[in-house]
Amino acid sequence: MAVPSKNIPAPDRVALKRALLSVSDKTGLLPFAQALHDAGVALLSTGGTAKALAEAGLPVTDVSAVTSFPEIMDGRVKTLHPGVHGALLAIRDDPQHQEAMAAHGITPIDLLVVNLYPFESVRASGADYASIVENIDIGGPAMLRAAAKNHAYVSVVVDPTDYASVLDEMKAQEGHVSLLFRQRLAAKAYARTAAYDAGIAAWFAQAVSGTSATYRSLSGTLASEMRYGENPHQMAGFYRTGDPRPGVATARQLQGKTLSYNNINDTDAAFELVAEFDSAAFAAVAIIKHANPCGVATGETLRDAYAKALACDPVSAFGGIVALNRTLDVAAAEEIVKVFTEVIIAPDATEEAQAVVAAKKNLRLLVTGGLPDPREPGLAFKTVAGGFLAQSRDNGVVDDLDLKVVTQRAPSEGELADMRFAFRVAKHVKSNAIVYVKDGATVGIGAGQMSRVDSSRIAATKAQDAADAAGLPVSATKGSVVASDAFFPFADGLLAAVEAGATAVIQPGGSMRDDEVIAAADAHGLAMVFTGMRHFRH
Structure with a gap:
């Protein structure tokens, strides 16, 4: 049964006479408290x-003077008391509440300033289980929710960046705070406690159980409000979750314009892809456009890898994102800036490379301090009407798979290396995905088609276009290997790869017509391996 309202109208303005301050983050605390004191506000x-x-x-x-009870249990219990919560929750214009306050000696609190125990940062630091639990705040959220509920009379501040606006409001209102301002503060307080609790729930779900949680919440802190989303008529904001995984959300932007919605989406896709390649083994570069790779390559140096990646599809690379798995050096930077590029993201960048990029003032340069681990578990979300889907991150890595040769001819060592390369890339291409690779570089990519055979043909066509533009006598798909993110449902997709000149195929297998596909591969002298794992990316 719903609790009935007493329909007592909220006052438009409330004078701030008494404030309770209890903060973990003491940024800006002292000047703010001094200003409150100077304005005649009593401090608890x-x-x-x-x-x-x-x-x-x-x-x-001290609050203990109000509660007549000391802090106990290492500070776990200090504000959970009617002397505090009654002072926050009392409806000041309700005679019954007035009578209760008088009977129990409760003096109203008009301003609550609380920020919570640093659960998010402690979790992100890799602390042990007990330390993370100890940094779950109890009294803070309880007070915030109480004050926010009673915003008709109480102002609640949860963010140190709001201290200045509170003082400005008091100055404009002659020591008072307007109802609209209190409502805005309350909305922010509830959003903060919701995000805080969502983070705790997400951590517990990951730490305790791998099954789907009965309740699932998403939370984040606004990092930047954007001019628009994917298109100019869509509003957008970028939120950080506190996940320490290296990437666009944790990167430092060294220069360039503000990142757009599409920039962030594409940069994340680029960096996750390039992280598939071991930086200790070889330099790797991925060029991304609209969240799909248009060129990926490895090499002895980043400059070599970039040149090979660019050659795959130089037309699509215009206005793209470039991701590197090693520190950006001056030689690579000099090549990258020759093509209009939106973003460069790398673990780091030398001072000389930064100077080269600085000549392109709008080009964004991000450094992350490291690479994300492709094997790391995590969650991925997608919204649908009335809900959202949650699944574990696709952390399957081809190097961990037991590849099964299913054709009469086994792949050569060179073919096998390129097949592994191609399957790494296919994992990051929108389905249906077909990826041709030769000598450690993509030479043709077909993405996002309704038919796998169409993806095969598009990839081959783009490879031929690149060969024509470079003045090559034949397409680079001649003598290449090909990867498919999912099984070939019919032999036609494989035959399109044969027509393009591929000599070896890597695919998950598992089709009802696997025998037909294997027979077609044998008939054309192809080597084919099954991975047993598919990589749909819709």
Whole structure:
């Protein structure tokens, strides 16, 4: 049964006379508290916050004086008391609430300033289970929710960046705070506690159970508000979840324009792809356009890898994203800036390389400090009408798979190396995906087609176009290997690869017509291996 409302109208303006400050992040605390004191606001506080205020010479009353009970259990219990929550929740214009406050000696709190124990940062630091649990705040969220519920009378501040706006509001309102301002603060407080609890729930789901959680929440902190989303008529914002995985969300932007929605989406796709290649073994470069690779290659140097990746589809590379698995050096930078590029992302960049990129002032340069682990578990989400889908990250790696040769001819060592390369790339191409590779570089990519045979043909056509533009006598798909992200349902897709000149095929297998596909491969002298794992990416 719903709790009935007493329909007592909220006052338009409320004077701030008494404030409770209890913060983990003490950024900006002292000047804010000083300004409140100067405005005649009485200060209450707890633990370390009270100590900091007292040491700064500010008059402050410890909450234990209000509750007549000391902090106990290492500070786990200090504000969970009617003397605090009654002061936050009382409806000041309700006679019954007035009577209860008078009977129990409760003085109203008009301003609550709380930020929570640093659960997110402790979790991200890789701390042990017990330390993470200890940094789950209990009293803070309880007070925030109480104050936000009673925003008719109470102002609640959860973010140090709002201190200045509170002081500006008090100045404009002559020591008061308007209802609209209190409503906005309350909305932010509830969003913060929701995000905080969602982060805790997500951590528990990952730490304790690998099954689908009964309840699943998404949370994040606004990192940047964008001019628009995928298209100008769509609003957008970029939110960070606190996941420490190296990538666009954790990167430092050294230069260039603000990242757009599409920039972030494509840069994430590029960096996740290039991380598939061991940086200790070889340099790797991925060029991405609209979240699909248009060229991927390895080489002795980043410059060599970039040249090979660019050769796959130089037309599509215009205005693309370039991701590298090693520190950007000056030689690679000099080549990359010759083509209009939106973003470069790498683990790091030398000062000389940064100077080269600086000549292109709009070009964004991001450094991450490391590469994401393709084997790392995690979750991926996709929204649908009325809900969302959640699944574990595709952390399958071809090097961990037991490849099964299913044709009469086994692949050569060179073919096998290129097949593994091709399957790594196919994992990051929109389905249906077909990837041709030769000598450690993609030479043709077909992505996102409704028919796998169409993907095969498109990849071959683009390879021929690149060969024509480069003045080569034949397409680079001649003598290449080909990867498919899922099985060939019919032999026609494989025959299209034969027509393009491929000599070896890597695919998951598992079709009802596998025997037909294997027979077609044998008839044309192809080597084919099954991986037993598919990589759909819709």
